[in-house]
Amino acid sequence: MNSSTNNHSGVSLQVCGLRKSFDGQAVLRGIDFEVQPGEIFVIMGPSGSGKSVLLKQLIGLEPPDAGEILINGESIQSPEIASKYRLAMVFQSGALLNSLTVGENVGLYLSEHRLKPPEEIARIVAEMLEDVGLKGTEDKMPSELSGGMKKRVAIARALVIEPQLILYDEPTSELDPLSSVVIGEEILHLQQRIHVTSLVVTHDRDLAFGVAGRMAVINEGRILTIGTPDEVKRYNDPLVQNFLHADFKREP
Amino acid sequence: MFENIGEIFLLFWRTLLSLPQAWRQRQKVFDQFFEIGNASLLMVCVLSFFIGAVIALQTGPVLVERGLASAVGGIVGISMAKELAPVMMAILIAGRIGSAMAAEIGSMRVYQEIDALRTMNINPVHYLVLPRLLAIAVALPMLVVFGILVGWLGGAVIADTNSHIAIPFQAFWANLRDVVELKDVANGVFKSFCFALIIGVVSCHQGLATIGGPRGIGRSVTKAVVNSIVLIVIFDYMLTRVLLK
Numbered sequence: 001m002n003s004s005t006n007n008h009s010g011v012s013l014q015v016c017g018l019r020k021s022f023d024g025q026a027v028l029r030g031i032d033f034e035v036q037p038g039e040i041f042v043i044m045g046p047s048g049s050g051k052s053v054l055l056k057q058l059i060g061l062e063p064p065d066a067g068e069i070l071i072n073g074e075s076i077q078s079p080e081i082a083s084k085y086r087l088a089m090v091f092q093s094g095a096l097l098n099s100l101t102v103g104e105n106v107g108l109y110l111s112e113h114r115l116k117p118p119e120e121i122a123r124i125v126a127e128m129l130e131d132v133g134l135k136g137t138e139d140k141m142p143s144e145l146s147g148g149m150k151k152r153v154a155i156a157r158a159l160v161i162e163p164q165l166i167l168y169d170e171p172t173s174e175l176d177p178l179s180s181v182v183i184g185e186e187i188l189h190l191q192q193r194i195h196v197t198s199l200v201v202t203h204d205r206d207l208a209f210g211v212a213g214r215m216a217v218i219n220e221g222r223i224l225t226i227g228t229p230d231e232v233k234r235y236n237d238p239l240v241q242n243f244l245h246a247d248f249k250r251e252p
Numbered sequence: 253m254f255e256n257i258g259e260i261f262l263l264f265w266r267t268l269l270s271l272p273q274a275w276r277q278r279q280k281v282f283d284q285f286f287e288i289g290n291a292s293l294l295m296v297c298v299l300s301f302f303i304g305a306v307i308a309l310q311t312g313p314v315l316v317e318r319g320l321a322s323a324v325g326g327i328v329g330i331s332m333a334k335e336l337a338p339v340m341m342a343i344l345i346a347g348r349i350g351s352a353m354a355a356e357i358g359s360m361r362v363y364q365e366i367d368a369l370r371t372m373n374i375n376p377v378h379y380l381v382l383p384r385l386l387a388i389a390v391a392l393p394m395l396v397v398f399g400i401l402v403g404w405l406g407g408a409v410i411a412d413t414n415s416h417i418a419i420p421f422q423a424f425w426a427n428l429r430d431v432v433e434l435k436d437v438a439n440g441v442f443k444s445f446c447f448a449l450i451i452g453v454v455s456c457h458q459g460l461a462t463i464g465g466p467r468g469i470g471r472s473v474t475k476a477v478v479n480s481i482v483l484i485v486i487f488d489y490m491l492t493r494v495l496l497k
């Protein structure tokens with residue numbers, strides 16, 4: 001793979017003044033935050049608040065209108081980033097390649113970049129699938145999997161990259177509570193094992209408070225507050241409190 | 253439709269630049285190649301047989317009446333080789349394969365599979381466009397050669413069996429071989445190679461440019477096919493003009 005010295009440690013991520021609009025409609029209106037190497041940073045916010053758009057900019061899929069994104073101090077737009085740092089993203093839908101089997105999906109990065117011989121790839125794929133609790137599903141097609149299984153395959157596919165920064169887009173949406181817990185544990189486990197920097201975008205409060213080292217609450221393209229889970233819980237802003245404590249009110 | 257001609261050329265150029273990757277992607281090229289063959293060989297046969305047959309049927313009686321029976325083989329031979337097989341097969345393939353390319357790549361676009369490829373540092377042009385373009389650039393000319401032969405056969409059979417024409421099989425072939433030269437066939441094959449590039453690039457471009465969710469896929473497919481056919485017909489004129497000398 002690559003021989004840089006920081007091979008197995010997370011990278012830092014800095015975001016300054018990030019703005020993005022589509023057809024004149026502002027989606028991100030100045031986002032600033034910083035994630036330390038090896039930290040799990042959670043961004044919470046309601047649907048449509050611009051979380052997925054933010055992640056797409058962070059991994060360089062879309063250029064921002066304004067602002068800067070720095071990985072270990074280097075702009076994400078610079079051409080060397082891709083070869084220097086290993087970044088991975090787990091998409092909200094999984095985004096598995098539907099024409100490939102589960103095994104081929106998970107091994108795609110290795111096989112496409114000719115990083116390992118086929119037997120070695122098969123071994124790694126089996127190991128990664130076992131890690132996410134999907135042992136022996138190599139030959140299934142993505143269309144045969146449930147939403148939760150797809151997401152776990154997507155995580156396995158990201159892990160194969162041995163990422164230094166991993167972005168999760170709503171990893172537990174559409175999942176049952178048990179699978180959500182498994183995913184949450186996987187996120188923690190990974191951070192402990194390879195010290196990857198993790199950025200988790202979610203509106204799942206249990207997941208957020210379960211894994212976050214620090215967290216931010218975002219609404220309508222602005223960050224309302226950043227801090228440790230306790231600080232955010234105590235933050236006295238009606239928008240934040242509403243979001244954190246929204247619940248059914250059942251008439252007795 | 254011409255607003256993205258620039259983008260289409262850019263994609264073509266980027267695909268050419270990725271040609272050194274072709275050997276790496278050979279498995280995908282073969283897969284695409286066989287898929288094209290599988291999907292269209294039978295249709296190519298039927299279509300060209302009947303095109304050859306109908307030219308014989310349209311020209312035969314008129315020529316025979318004027319004592320020009322010996323020209324029928326040549327007419328079927330030349331028109332099939334230089335014009336009808338390349339253009340009709342290209343239109344068929346635009347409808348059958350171009351649409352499939354646009355749909356497949358378009359759905360990969362909509363369901364973020366292409367974004368996923370890019371986050372894995374896999375270039376969609378190398379991974380998706382190059383294999384498709386190479387496969388169609390080889391497959392279509394081969395299908396056209398095949399179509400030309402079947403078309404001639406269709407013409408010969410009708411010339412022989414239709415009572416208004418009644419030119420024996422051997423006489424038809426003798427005339428055809430008198431008139432048609434290898435360069436006429438080469439001419440048609442060359443045109444079909446150019447058409448294949450048009451179908452491949454236009455369809456892949458349209459697929460990659462898909463926006464707006466699942467409904468966008470349908471729009472892309474329609475656009476890919478229509479734009480390919482329009483460009484094929486325009487290029488057909490230009491290429492014919494250039495090859496005329």
Ligand SMILES: Nc1ncnc2c1ncn2[C@@H]1O[C@H](COP(=O)(O)OP(=O)(O)O)[C@@H](O)[C@H]1O
Nearest residue numbers: 022023027045046047048049050051052053054
């Ligand atoms: N490519 C795009 N073109 C236009 N609008 C977009 C695009 N992507 C996202 N948006 C808009 O940006 C807003 C935020 O979307 P998103 O980031 O997906 O929200 P979420 O926080 O639920 O992930 C939405 O109003 C959406 O309509």
Ligand SMILES: [Mg+2]
Nearest residue numbers: 051052092170
């Ligand atoms: Mg989202």
